[in-house]
Amino acid sequence: MSDMSCPDPAIASRRANLVGIGRGELAAEMAAFGAEPFRASQLWHWIYHRGAADFAVMTSLAKGFRERLAAHYALRRPAVAGAQVSADGTRKWLLRFADGQEVETVHIPEADRGTLCLSSQVGCTLNCTFCHTGTQRLARNLDAAEIVGQVMLARDALGEWPSPRDDRQLTNIVLMGMGEPLYNYDNVAAALKIVMDPEGLAISRRKITLSTAGVVPVIARVGAELGVNLAISLHAVTDALRDRLVPLNRKYPISDLLDACRNYPGASNARRITFEYVMLKGVNDSPEEARELVRLLRGIPAKVNLIPFNPWPGAPYECSTEAAIAAFSEILFDAGYSAPVRTPRGRDIAAACGQLKSASLHPRLAASA
Numbered sequence: 614m615s616d617m618s619c620p621d622p623a624i625a626s627r628r629a630n631l632v633g634i635g636r637g638e639l640a641a642e643m644a645a646f647g648a649e650p651f652r653a654s655q656l657w658h659w660i661y662h663r664g665a666a667d668f669a670v671m672t673s674l675a676k677g678f679r680e681r682l683a684a685h686y687a688l689r690r691p692a693v694a695g696a697q698v699s700a701d702g703t704r705k706w707l708l709r710f711a712d713g714q715e716v717e718t719v720h721i722p723e724a725d726r727g728t729l730c731l732s733s734q735v736g737c738t739l740n741c742t743f744c745h746t747g748t749q750r751l752a753r754n755l756d757a758a759e760i761v762g763q764v765m766l767a768r769d770a771l772g773e774w775p776s777p778r779d780d781r782q783l784t785n786i787v788l789m790g791m792g793e794p795l796y797n798y799d800n801v802a803a804a805l806k807i808v809m810d811p812e813g814l815a816i817s818r819r820k821i822t823l824s825t826a827g828v829v830p831v832i833a834r835v836g837a838e839l840g841v842n843l844a845i846s847l848h849a850v851t852d853a854l855r856d857r858l859v860p861l862n863r864k865y866p867i868s869d870l871l872d873a874c875r876n877y878p879g880a881s882n883a884r885r886i887t888f889e890y891v892m893l894k895g896v897n898d899s900p901e902e903a904r905e906l907v908r909l910l911r912g913i914p915a916k917v918n919l920i921p922f923n924p925w926p927g928a929p930y931e932c933s934t935e936a937a938i939a940a941f942s943e944i945l946f947d948a949g950y951s952a953p954v955r956t957p958r959g960r961d962i963a964a965a966c967g968q969l970k971s972a973s974l975h976p977r978l979a980a981s982a
């Protein structure tokens with residue numbers, strides 16, 4: 614690690630991190646540092662295409678320049694405080710940042726792709742009653758470096774540097790980890806712009822899905838400025854129930870949310886909006902509710918993702934029966950919607966949807982795991 618090569622830790626921690634600043638900012642920083650403009654492009658390539666964690670390995674830069682960079686700047690990654698692998702191949706990392714705060718990041722391998730699930734906040738403010746992360750208070754937003762750092766860390770662990778063009782294990786990104794990405798929009802946007810840059814991590818906007826519980830005023834910006842896929846955590850078809858499951862609904866009710874979806878830039882039949890719907894036994898899983906969902910989605914290029922409820926200790930809900938989920942899915946399917954049931958992945962290591970929580974805040978559970 615470059616931090617260790619610096620003799621004085623106090624100075625090391627003050628060096629500015631070059632990870633997480635955009636291409637334009639890096640160019641400006643290098644110009645101010647007295648480097649020729651193409652040096653910024655070389656650096657970008659080393660950091661995001663080659664995955665360099667240390668200036669010393671950047672052999673296309675003169676040795677003196679590398680030393681000067683190392684004296685002034687850092688290339689910080691989050692530290693891995695824990696790593697687990699599920700029986701199904703899902704991996705979960707507990708990442709620790711400089712101030713001791715922690716989040717979880719999950720990699721879900723599939724036959725023809727691999728999806729990385731990123732966190733955007735430490736904890737969450739939304740308090741959705743079925744979500745374990747929701748029981749953890751918000752500690753703070755992640756900055757852009759900490760969000761990009763999750764992708765770089767996964768590439769480190771998967772051995773995927775330089776950024777491969779084919780046969781990647783990390784092909785897709787979903788912002789479905791801890792936190793509400795649209796309550797930390799600026800940092801999420803800055804991070805995604807770095808992740809999408811074709812000369813670096815090079816993950817295209819078509820392979821990125823941002824999930825929101827419905828921060829209506831920010832949804833249009835996601836489409837216009839980032840152009841990534843949108844997923845909405847809907848989970849209920851009436852405001853009365855959604856107010857209870859997703860309390861943010863009291864601020865932005867279903868009709869406002871669906872209007873924002875209707876107007877989402879770039880939504881089309883080829884690029885549908887995903888509606889996530891957690892299946893809670895006897896709460897939101899009746900055939901009438903499936904039919905009402907069909908009615909609500911009319912006119913929106915939509916697909917539905919049915920998520921079997923993933924239990925956590927003390928959760929006040931149970932997962933719907935297989936028969937109820939199948940019947941719900943069938944009604945959507947008959948109305949012309951794709952409505953796959955999301956296979957729970959990584960449940961054995963508490964890596965499935967809604968199970969993420971900083972283990973450090975939960976010493977008893979961590980010890981018994």
Ligand code: SAH
Nearest residue numbers: 744789792793824825826846922923966967
């Ligand atoms: N705050 C954003 C990002 C989190 S995405 C959002 O709400 O969309 C995490 C997804 O998992 C959301 O769809 C969430 O509703 C769902 N989820 C949360 N807890 C769950 C649980 N226990 N079982 C299944 N899905 C859950």
